[in-house]
Amino acid sequence: MAARGRHSETRRGRRSGRLREMKQRLFIVLALLVLGLLMVGLNAVSYVQQVREPDQEAAPIRSSYHPGATGTKAFYTLLAETGREVTRWQRPPAELITEYRNPPSTLVMIGPFRREVSEEDASMILSWVESGGRLVIIDRLPPRQLLTTSLSWTLEAKYGTEAGILSVDPANPAQMTAATPAYRPNLPSLLTRGVNAIQPSRFASTVEATRIKPPSIDAETYEGETYQAPANTGTGGDSGSSYGPPPSPTQTPFDFYDAGTGQGTGVGQPSPPPAAAPPPPVAAETPQAGEPDQTTEPPPDDAKTWFVAPFVHFTASGRAFALDFPYGEGEIVYVGDPYIVANGGITAADNAQFAVNLAAARQGLIAFNEYHHGYGEGNNRVFEYFAGTPVVAILLQVVVLGLFVIYSQSRRFARPVPAPDPDRLSKLEYVGAMAELQQRTRAFDLAMENIYADFRRRVARHFGVDNTATSRKELAAMIGERTDRDAGEVGKLMERCEDIVHGDPTDKREVLKITAELRELEDALRLSRTGRRRV
Known part of the structure; x- marks a missing residue:
């Protein structure tokens, strides 16, 4: 009984510690949320929209994004x-x-x-x-x-x-x-x-x-x-x-193609005098066979x-x-x-x-x-994208706040305490040690309490009922209806488990037999004992 009391106190202590840790985390999250909303509100209140200045021809903005008069x-x-x-x-x-x-x-x-x-x-x-x-x-x-x-x-x-x-x-x-x-x-x-x-x-x-x-x-x-x-x-x-x-007949437009003399005639300039009559043509000599014709030469590029x-x-x-x-x-x-x-x-x-x-x-x-x-x-x-809006200031403030939280969490704020000794025993080692201790002390009632409590909790969850509010007789009837077994026999099995938990004398053989019957009922109800997948 003393061991059972110590076990219950240990569980209650762990539960209260978890609740205390969850409250602390909730307080931190709520504080950060309130602080963030406060920062957003202050930025929104203090933000003054800049009045867009009119475009100036001396400093135009020719971008196709700009909708002003100088834009495109x-x-x-x-x-x-x-x-x-x-x-x-x-x-x-x-x-x-x-x-x-x-x-x-x-x-x-x-x-x-x-x-x-x-x-x-x-x-x-x-x-x-x-x-x-x-x-x-x-x-x-x-x-x-x-x-x-x-x-x-x-x-x-x-x-x-x-x-x-x-x-x-x-x-x-x-x-x-x-x-x-x-x-x-x-x-x-x-x-x-x-x-x-x-x-x-x-x-x-x-x-x-x-x-x-x-x-x-x-x-x-x-x-x-x-x-x-x-x-x-x-x-x-x-x-x-x-x-x-x-233009008058004596005027000619600018000639882009006057390349022979390099002297273009502009507007308003008199036309050049007509050229003298060319001399009579002279018969060209016929080139000898095998000699290249050198009368023409292609212009350079x-x-x-x-x-x-x-x-x-x-x-x-x-x-x-x-x-x-x-x-x-x-x-x-x-x-x-x-x-x-x-x-x-x-x-x-x-x-x-x-x-x-x-x-x-x-x-x-x-x-x-x-x-x-x-x-x-x-x-x-x-x-x-966010230029001219308070979003940039808000993002910078959030970054500064995050850095402050990281600094405060990593900074020592109290006297140094020794680090807790790590638990060098695995869960299987703990279970094996507890089983050996119960076997040596013949604490079959404590073993039956753990087994029966787990069985009852799993069955109640399977049927969707409250474990503490449902009686043994109602739970046995549900099990018998689902597994096609006698509800009375199931009820007697559950009653015997509770008697052993409350201190009735028993031995190892009876505890093993009852445990096997409880496992058969779990299999009949298809209660899987596969371990939870950890994320």
């Missing part, structure tokens, strides 16, 4: 909703060359850029263009490394006026286009299809194209020539908004590009405003004013049609360069 989101959306395949390129330019799954055929770069176009970036972009890509640059001050051609021409951007750029409202078309007429196309082309006129801003830039001497032409017969727009081909600041009168020039679609003030020129196997298109494709100016005149022609002149994927606008690699996407 309307241009991107227009292409997407009209069935063009369009995407935002947020990777380094080097991957333009290595992209094989869905390579872009046209790259649209609208400046100015937040991320500088380095020499390496420009080299990668030009390598992509040289292999057959199409680059569209829309910027007032384009990167000079990209404004280049494989022809015998040099291109130099000429920035327009900056007067009033700090005070102008980019969302006000009247202010942006004050005293600036619309530009009409020079000649019909793929980029001017369906375009009657485009309306740039008063800050538009132009390009000065100058032909250079190839090595195959004698320097004594060459003088550098600069492109001059014909007086009747554009409607820039000097020519008005309509076509001028036709560098002279072939002399007969090709950039194609100017729009002009302004005698210079090119929109032009395209080849580079290797590809093509570069330049437009001198992003206002034409910006949200605030794309609806003016035929700007929308011209913008679509710029991007969709070639079939394939159209990629908007967002990498140089600050998106893509090098930025944290999570912080980029």
